[in-house]
Amino acid sequence: MTRGIGWFDAFREVAPDWSVVLLGLVTQLGDVWFLGLLVGIVYWTDRSDRDEAAAIVGITLSGLSLITGLKAVFALPRPERVLVETGTLPELTRPLYEATATATGYGFPSGHALMSTVVYLSLAEYWSVSTRRRRYLGAGAIVTAVCLSRIGLGVHYLVDVVAGVGAGAALLLLTWPLLNRYPASRATIGFTLAVGLATVTLIVSRATPDAVLLFGASLGAFAGWQLALLARAREEGRGPIRSNRLLTARAIVAPLAVGVLVVITAYSGPVSLAFRSITLGAAAATFVAVPVISRSEQVRNRGRQAPSGSQ
Incomplete structure (x- = not known):
């Protein structure tokens, strides 16, 4: 055809x-x-x-x-x-x-x-x-x-x-x-969809290198966003984490996603490919989390400085 x-x-x-x-x-x-x-x-x-x-x-x-x-x-x-x-x-x-x-x-x-x-x-x-x-x-x-x-x-x-x-x-x-x-x-839904499609692709493609790498990137980005939301919650004064069910869930899901990434990629192909996937996942998590976390720290620092500057 x-x-x-x-x-x-x-x-x-x-x-x-x-x-x-x-x-x-x-x-x-x-x-x-x-x-x-x-x-x-x-x-x-x-x-x-x-x-x-x-x-x-x-x-x-x-x-x-x-x-x-x-x-x-x-x-x-x-x-x-x-x-x-x-x-x-x-x-x-x-x-x-x-x-x-x-x-x-x-x-x-x-x-x-x-x-x-x-x-x-x-x-x-x-x-x-x-x-x-x-x-x-x-x-x-x-x-x-x-x-x-x-x-x-x-x-x-x-x-x-x-x-x-x-x-x-x-x-x-x-x-x-x-x-x-x-x-x-919206962002959580977007990253969740990415993880879901990456999982399906990993299966239907029989764990091709591209699929394994995308699985790592998607899970890493998802975990990074959960960390970013925890930093934002801290900036807004919500917490402690253990007293807030949503924050507790995020704190559990982020390392769990990392664990899933390590386990699945370890069984999906050569060690070198698993290492690349895990590295890409870490890079994606950092990329997603850093701008939110750094901004949260800046806001918190300005909040600490405001009282002394107004005296």
């Missing part, structure tokens, strides 16, 4: 060689490194909407697990075609083309399409920058551009990117009502 529609050859005939460089740059807007950097910057810098930004981090991890699981289930190859041969490009542009416009692994659905849909539409929904209408117009334009770049470069069929957008949209349509119903727990 073919997923092609037959228009690529006509596009290749009219597309100039330099277009691969432009398409390669555009496609980076949907690459994991760029989306991760974007979401990370939003999370660390947007103090006023930290919980919403944390929810976006959780949704992003969920999307990564979803695409990893879907690719493992369908296991369909990429198109055997290229827009231009590398040898026809100027020597200076060849490394850029090879780094940005080539792809390996399974082709269905498109990971760039799915992740662009998940991240940019989540930012449009929850990030309070500009107006809602402009955010959605911008998100739609970027997702469309990324999808077209994947088709134009010849690394995906049209069906692949349509399926990727559809899967990403389905994830959001199932997730957003839950997040909006419990706005005070």
Whole structure:
């Protein structure tokens, strides 16, 4: 069965060689490194909407697990075609083309399409920058551009990117009502969903390296957020932990998640992979917890200094 529609050859005939460089740059807007950097910057810098930004981090991890699981289930190859041969490009542009416009692994659905849909539409929904209408117009334009770049470069069929957008949209349509119903727990729900999807992906993919690493990152981020919420509760004067059931639960769940991560990854593959997964989990926990904990300490320190400064 073919997923092609037959228009690529006509596009290749009219597309100039330099277009691969432009398409390669555009496609980076949907690459994991760029989306991760974007979401990370939003999370660390947007103090006023930290919980919403944390929810976006959780949704992003969920999307990564979803695409990893879907690719493992369908296991369909990429198109055997290229827009231009590398040898026809100027020597200076060849490394850029090879780094940005080539792809390996399974082709269905498109990971760039799915992740662009998940991240940019989540930012449009929850990030309070500009107006809602402009955010959605911008998100739609970027997702469309990324999808077209994947088709134009010849690394995906049209069906692949349509399926990727559809899967990403389905994830959001199932997730957003839950997040909006419990706005005070959006981030916790987002990270919990990430852990759930990572677990399913670990099973359906038979513990591929990517699935094991995502499992570690998701559990680590979940544990880090529980620690961040404990720090926030301390800042707000709630506690002690043992007298508050919710805080007690968070204090138990955070180390429990770490224990689960160590045990499951230890049985999921080589020791080196387990070590990488645990290390990634620790890094994710630190990444999520540090900005909240550091801000809580700053608030507490200002509170201690206020009485002496007013005398």
